[in-house]
Amino acid sequence: MEPPAxxxxxxxxxxxxxxxxxxxLPSAVRVNxxxxxxxxxxxxxDDAGIAYEPVGWHDGLFVLPDSSPGANWPYxxxxxxxxxxxxxxxxxxxxxxxxxxxxxxxxxxxxxxxQLAALMDDCGAVVATDNNLGRxxxxxxxxxxxxxxxxxxxxxxxxxxxxxxxxxxxxxxxxVDVPCxxxxxxxxxxxxxxxxxxxxxxxxxxxxxxxLERAVQATKPGGTVVYSTCTFAPEENEAVLDYVLSREACxxxxxxxxxxxxxxxxxxxxxxxxxxxxLAKRIYPQFNDTGGFFCAxxxxxx
Amino acid sequence: MSNDxxxxxxxxxxxxxxxxxxxxxSGDDRRATREEVxxxxxxxxxxxxxxxxxxxxxxxxxxxxxCYRGDxxxxxxxxxxxxxxxxxxxxxxxxxxxxxxxxxxHATKNVIHLPEGEAEAFVAGHDQELDWDGDWGYxxxxxxxxxxxxxxxxxxxxxxxxxSQVPKGRRRDI
Numbered sequence: 001m002e003p004p005a006x007x008x009x010x011x012x013x014x015x016x017x018x019x020x021x022x023x024x025l026p027s028a029v030r031v032n033x034x035x036x037x038x039x040x041x042x043x044x045x046d047d048a049g050i051a052y053e054p055v056g057w058h059d060g061l062f063v064l065p066d067s068s069p070g071a072n073w074p075y076x077x078x079x080x081x082x083x084x085x086x087x088x089x090x091x092x093x094x095x096x097x098x099x100x101x102x103x104x105x106x107x108x109x110x111x112x113x114x115q116l117a118a119l120m121d122d123c124g125a126v127v128a129t130d131n132n133l134g135r136x137x138x139x140x141x142x143x144x145x146x147x148x149x150x151x152x153x154x155x156x157x158x159x160x161x162x163x164x165x166x167x168x169x170x171x172x173x174x175x176v177d178v179p180c181x182x183x184x185x186x187x188x189x190x191x192x193x194x195x196x197x198x199x200x201x202x203x204x205x206x207x208x209x210x211x212l213e214r215a216v217q218a219t220k221p222g223g224t225v226v227y228s229t230c231t232f233a234p235e236e237n238e239a240v241l242d243y244v245l246s247r248e249a250c251x252x253x254x255x256x257x258x259x260x261x262x263x264x265x266x267x268x269x270x271x272x273x274x275x276x277x278x279l280a281k282r283i284y285p286q287f288n289d290t291g292g293f294f295c296a297x298x299x300x301x302x
Numbered sequence: 303m304s305n306d307x308x309x310x311x312x313x314x315x316x317x318x319x320x321x322x323x324x325x326x327x328s329g330d331d332r333r334a335t336r337e338e339v340x341x342x343x344x345x346x347x348x349x350x351x352x353x354x355x356x357x358x359x360x361x362x363x364x365x366x367x368x369c370y371r372g373d374x375x376x377x378x379x380x381x382x383x384x385x386x387x388x389x390x391x392x393x394x395x396x397x398x399x400x401x402x403x404x405x406x407x408h409a410t411k412n413v414i415h416l417p418e419g420e421a422e423a424f425v426a427g428h429d430q431e432l433d434w435d436g437d438w439g440y441x442x443x444x445x446x447x448x449x450x451x452x453x454x455x456x457x458x459x460x461x462x463x464x465x466s467q468v469p470k471g472r473r474r475d476i
Contacts, residue, residue, distance in 0.1 A: 043448040073447045144385045147404040150371040153382030166374045
């Protein structure tokens with residue numbers, strides 16, 4: 001069975017879910033605090049007659065109901081970055097502090113890496129890794145436009161990430177926003193369900209497990225790893241957490257998020273997962289009028 | 303997945319340090335020092351050297367300098383280290399648009415402030431005949447946004463004309 005129908009049993013109000021998946025999503029932007037602040041951006045939009053609506057859960061995110069984010073002064077100055085609301089969740093949950101060392105394992109095109117750098121006041125180290133040179137080019141462009149000087153970009157497979165270029169020190173935190181089947185982007189990409197295949201989900205799930213495992217290994221004891229996807233498939237979410245929990249010294253921890261969500265599922269078809277996966281959050285499109293998303297926070301053990 | 307062309311080498315602090323580590327070259331075709339970079343920003347634009355006290359400068363390829371908020375062991379073999387910042391190893395050093403947007407608010411000289419129409423034309427990539435009493439060469443271009451001046455990018459002023467240096471991929475019709 002294919003999405004959305006395959007999720008009938010795990011989504012509370014399936015008809016609302018299906019209807020929400022069919023509604024297009026308006027543009028959203030994040031204010032880049034490396035180069036500006038919310039008040040200046042609002043004033044620039046007011047001066048230019050650009051309509052904007054704050055979102056409830058995050059001070060620096062706005063929906064632009066009538067405009068594309070690209071052709072106005074705040075964009076040109078790198079004061080704003082087009083970024084969907086749910087895409088801003090994992091960096092906010094990771095909550096890096098100035099001066100820390102942070103790894104973004106699948107960083108292109110850089111929305112989250114630049115958000116991490118902004119949360120750290122562009123002070124510390126964000127190592128932004130991607131395995132695709134074309135996408136790294138977009139990552140580099142965004143890094144520069146947003147004025148982030150604390151981001152280093154590496155071209156490698158995250159599964160084999162090397163700590164060597166920066167002296168071998170482990171990270172304080174890692175963001176693992178993996179490539180996925182992207183079901184949750186259906187409101188932006190109407191082909192997302194048609195392009196879905198069970199074999200793709202199976203294949204990518206293996207990659208996701210290995211990337212998350214590498215991130216846990218590369219993070220200091222007591223450090224934090226956030227795992228996220230934009231898909232509903234338990235194979236790519238809870239199953240990945242379950243795999244890494246069984247192999248590495250780490251545990252899932254609670255986190256606050258003022259977006260409506262449901263807890264992670266402990267059963268899917270014939271599989272059962274570690275009971276702690278309920279600490280992960282599933283964000284469905286009908287809850288907050290956003291895209292779909294999955295997010296979990298892990299603490300690394302000794 | 304990398305080769306030598308992706309290696310970043312940290313700039314020597316001073317000419318004396320450069321002389322120890324490298325074969326003698328002269329003129330425009332030699333590695334810049336940190337001291338020379340700080341002097342350039344201060345002498346040309348009045349940007350105080352303290353502006354960069356938390357940043358290190360790196361070269362990748364000939365003359366392309368990067369500015370990074372960190373201090374890894376040199377050389378570093380990665381795809382990017384902070385932002386591209388300054389083009390050296392040529393007669394007139396040229397700051398990047400991104401460096402000017404990030405640090406140009408500290409500039410106090412060789413700054414040309416444009417009214418809205420001219421600022422929009424500059425960003426669209428157009429050259430414009432404008433009056434300018436100061437030095438020829440690279441200028442920090444500013445305009446007013448949200449009620450205060452803000453650096454837009456780098457322009458080249460020669461022969462009564464401000465030539466937009468906004469890279470093609472960065473041009474916009476605002």
